Amino acid sequence: MGDWFQTIVDTEATPGEAEGLAANILDWLIADGFVSAERTDCVLGADAGHAPGAGYGEAVEEPDPGLAGVWSNGLHVTVGRTVFDAGQGEPSAVTCPHCAVQMPLVDERWSPIEEAWALFADAVGSWADGDDEPVACPSCGRAAPVHTWLWADEYFAFGHLGFTFWNWPTLRPEFVADFSRRLGGHRTVLLAGKL
Ligand SMILES: [Zn+2]
DSSP states (O other): OOOEEEEEEESSOOTTTHHHHHHHHHHHHHHTTSBOSSOBSOSSSSSOBBOBOTTGGGGBSSOOTTGGGOSSOOEEEEEEEEEEEOBSSOOOEEEOTTTOOEEEOBOTTSOBOHHHHHHHHHHHHHHTTTOOOEEEOTTTOOEEEGGGSEEGGGOEEEEEEEEEEESOOOBOHHHHHHHHHHTTTOOEEEEEEEO
16 A cells, blocks of 8 residues: 655745745645644654644545545645656656747657667756756757756656655645635646555
């Protein structure tokens, strides 16, 4: 049994505003009872998070009565430059932001195409450290920073602010849209994956 997660990433928040936006969103989630105010040991990959609140069912398509009994059932807020990914699996393709040519990254058996992935691996790996390494498009020859390429399957999202819900049922689209509105209309990406 793996752990499933959904992460809402704000791809437009600047490093300077991420912390304030995170606090605003948390205030709303706590006030409306989606999560509890207390920080407890209820998330993976971090010290503490916020467990589901009494009103968490309003955030999801189908509330799961068993969620309360799952240890990893909390919300973790990530502030800081991060490459968010969908966990298991591979991105299937990536599209050049200049010429819109799509490059497959896996073959028909869903195995990674090493020579295609090699063009991106360093840039993806170093983005969180502050690098904006350009990747040259094999099709048009123009270079673009790795975070501006369009990743299929919502596999990667590059940003400074993310909200990860551990083992929650599918989030309602209205709930996700509320994030974008409360983040000042910033573009958000919803990643879903398994660890
Ligand atoms: Zn191109």
